[in-house]
Amino acid sequence: MKTNRIIAVYSCVMMLFLLGPLLAFLPISFSSVSFLSYPLPGYSLQWYEKVLQPTPWMFALKNSLIVGSLSTALATVLGTAAAFGLTRKNFPASGFVLALIVSPMIVPVVVTAVGTYFMFAKLGLVATFSGLVIAHTVLGVPFVVITVSSTLQTFDNRLLQAAYGLGASPIHAFFTIVLPLIANGVIAGAIFAFVTSFDEVVVAIFIGGPQQKTLPRQMFEGIKDNIDPSILAMSAILLLVTILLMVFLGLLRRR
Amino acid sequence: MTIAPILLCAPLLVFLIVFFFAPLAVMLSYSVRNSEVPIVLPNLSKAIATWDGLGLPPASVFSALALDLKSNSDSMALGEAARRLDFEVPGYRALVFKTARRLQADQASTSGRDELTRIDARWANPRYWSALNRATASLTPAFFLAAFDLKMDDLGHITRVEEDRRVYLDTFLRTFQIGGTVTLLCLLLGYPIAFAITVLPRRFAAALTFSVILPFWTSLLVRTSAWIVVLSKDGVVNSFLTRLGVINEPLQLIFNRTGLYIVMVHILLPFMVLPIRSVMQGISPNYMKASASLGAHPFLGFFKVYLPLTLPGVGAGCLMTFIIAIGYYITPALVGGAGDNMISFFIAFHTNSVINWGMAAALGVVLLSAVLLIFGTFGRLLGLSRIVALK
Numbered sequence: 001m002k003t004n005r006i007i008a009v010y011s012c013v014m015m016l017f018l019l020g021p022l023l024a025f026l027p028i029s030f031s032s033v034s035f036l037s038y039p040l041p042g043y044s045l046q047w048y049e050k051v052l053q054p055t056p057w058m059f060a061l062k063n064s065l066i067v068g069s070l071s072t073a074l075a076t077v078l079g080t081a082a083a084f085g086l087t088r089k090n091f092p093a094s095g096f097v098l099a100l101i102v103s104p105m106i107v108p109v110v111v112t113a114v115g116t117y118f119m120f121a122k123l124g125l126v127a128t129f130s131g132l133v134i135a136h137t138v139l140g141v142p143f144v145v146i147t148v149s150s151t152l153q154t155f156d157n158r159l160l161q162a163a164y165g166l167g168a169s170p171i172h173a174f175f176t177i178v179l180p181l182i183a184n185g186v187i188a189g190a191i192f193a194f195v196t197s198f199d200e201v202v203v204a205i206f207i208g209g210p211q212q213k214t215l216p217r218q219m220f221e222g223i224k225d226n227i228d229p230s231i232l233a234m235s236a237i238l239l240l241v242t243i244l245l246m247v248f249l250g251l252l253r254r255r
Numbered sequence: 256m257t258i259a260p261i262l263l264c265a266p267l268l269v270f271l272i273v274f275f276f277a278p279l280a281v282m283l284s285y286s287v288r289n290s291e292v293p294i295v296l297p298n299l300s301k302a303i304a305t306w307d308g309l310g311l312p313p314a315s316v317f318s319a320l321a322l323d324l325k326s327n328s329d330s331m332a333l334g335e336a337a338r339r340l341d342f343e344v345p346g347y348r349a350l351v352f353k354t355a356r357r358l359q360a361d362q363a364s365t366s367g368r369d370e371l372t373r374i375d376a377r378w379a380n381p382r383y384w385s386a387l388n389r390a391t392a393s394l395t396p397a398f399f400l401a402a403f404d405l406k407m408d409d410l411g412h413i414t415r416v417e418e419d420r421r422v423y424l425d426t427f428l429r430t431f432q433i434g435g436t437v438t439l440l441c442l443l444l445g446y447p448i449a450f451a452i453t454v455l456p457r458r459f460a461a462a463l464t465f466s467v468i469l470p471f472w473t474s475l476l477v478r479t480s481a482w483i484v485v486l487s488k489d490g491v492v493n494s495f496l497t498r499l500g501v502i503n504e505p506l507q508l509i510f511n512r513t514g515l516y517i518v519m520v521h522i523l524l525p526f527m528v529l530p531i532r533s534v535m536q537g538i539s540p541n542y543m544k545a546s547a548s549l550g551a552h553p554f555l556g557f558f559k560v561y562l563p564l565t566l567p568g569v570g571a572g573c574l575m576t577f578i579i580a581i582g583y584y585i586t587p588a589l590v591g592g593a594g595d596n597m598i599s600f601f602i603a604f605h606t607n608s609v610i611n612w613g614m615a616a617a618l619g620v621v622l623l624s625a626v627l628l629i630f631g632t633f634g635r636l637l638g639l640s641r642i643v644a645l646k
Contacts (some may be wrong), residue, residue, distance in 0.1 A: 085263030108582025
């Protein structure tokens with residue numbers, strides 16, 4: 001019983017370490033003054049008002065949402081098709097191909113960013129919107145392939161054979177039989193890809209140029225130059241969105 | 256029937272080849288190629304190839320250089336070439352600009368050895384010519400040598416660079432040391448967390464799992480700014496400790512190595528906990544019961560039976576944590592001190608600030624090789640699917 005108590009106390013300490021910082025900054029985002037320490041002299045919503053202004057915060061947020069959505073769409077289509085192909089029986093060298101596809105997860109992001117920057121400089125894609133979407137698709141697509149592949153492992157292949165036997169074309173069978181059954185996996189993969197892009201800052205710094213300011217870049221520069229409660233207000237909003245996404249993913253898994 | 260799966264995979268593979276593998280190949284080529292000088296000094300590059308590299312080159316080489324510098328009209332390209340030469344011999348940049356300016360102002364056509372040495376006596380020094388020779392070869396080891404604080408001297412021997420310019424070896428060592436320390440701290444803190452999740456009552460375990468996963472999903476920058484608030488001089492931790500009377504002066508907890516360790520451990524802990532937890536959840540409690548019924552003390556049972564069974568999860572967690580840690584850029588830049596730069600900092604510095612692409616590429620290739628080597632050695636042992644099926 002003594003061991004159990006030690007485990008419980010340790011768990012509480014670790015929960016404090018893991019969640020404490022995320023809770024400790026929240027009240028300061030409602031501060032009436034600009035310094036970042038307790039006790040707070042008063043409360044106000046001025047920092048939330050500030051981050052809801054069009055520039056720079058809402059502009060950066062909008063850009064991040066658009067880049068994130070487009071790269072997610074691209075990653076989901078490419079990744080789902082590839083995962084479906086990879087999990088077919090008799091796919092040649094599927095282990096090797098999977099290793100190629102997930103390598104953007106393993107290569108350090110700063111290395112990917114440098115290579116992409118050199119390549120995009122040749123192609124004229126540096127500081128362009130499409131360049132950023134492409135680079136974020138590369139980073140997000142492994143998550144789609146992994147999530148969809150693992151969902152497909154529970155997919156019963158006989159359903160597909162039955163569809164073929166009843167005369168369905170492969171494309172028709174995919175959209176009416178396979179896709180509805182793996183939809184949860186595809187949505188989960190898409191969420192991973194979106195979060196990857198939405199939180200990405202290294203590639204955005206390297207290839208974004210002055211034009212493509214994303215929300216993480218805006219936050220990075222804000223923290224680096226002069227951190228004020230408006231960054232904490234934006235952080236609080238993002239934390240809320242994160243919790244909602246987690247709840248949504250949890251519900252998806254339960255279904 | 257066999258071609259369809261390949262066709263489904265093809266679009267993604269082509270996309271990755273063009274936008275991921277080709278960029279890595281471009282980086283690799285930049286790390287060994289000499290392009291700046293031959294573009295600006297085409298005649299010289301041709302002429303110097305015939306020189307045996309001993310003493311001073313023949314007069315034709317001098318004339319070729321004078322001709323190239325005189326006819327140069329692209330000052331930006333000349334700047335890049337001058338910077339490349341400065342990388343070989345400090346001060347070369349100024350010499351190139353001075354010589355080009357004087358040659359272009361001087362209308363007399365008696366170019367060649369006399370004119371160059373009259374403009375600057377350094378042109379009579381073989382050192383500057385062997386640097387030119389090295390910078391015009393189509394492939395160069397200079398950037399890779401520099402990545403290890405080495406250089407090619409005028410006689411073609413590999414030597415260490417001057418003491419005050421040795422930065423990269425130390426930085427690589429520091430990168431691996433920070434990565435190793437963070438991995439070890441994550442293992443020491445994370446292993447008991449994973450164990451607790453598997454043995455605690457259901458609700459308590461769910462709450463603990465939630466507190467591991469929430470930071471995992473939260474934006475890196477949100478977590479970083481949260482820690483800056485918590486650890487700063489008048490932050491939560493310092494004011495709490497001061498009020499308790501534990502300390503009189505606030506502790507320096509951030510913008511130094513301590514802060515870097517705290518924040519990196521917080522960020523990377525989930526990468527350690529989640530794979531260990533998934534292995535632990537697959538271990539039947541019957542093993543421990545069996546070892547106890549055979550008379551083993553719980554401690555002996557833990558070390559002899561339980562711990563070895565969890566090693567695949569430990570391996571996957573350590574591998575992922577270490578690999579992510581040594582590539583870190585954002586966190587050291589925001590919460591580290593001046594002496595805590597990791598190798599990513601120099602990669603970014605050479606790409607975005609000083610524009611020495613060859614150097615950025617060589618450092619990138621070294622970091623990439625280290626990661627692939629570690630991954631190739633240990634990843635094979637553990638199996639790719641265990642390592643990447645994290646989230």
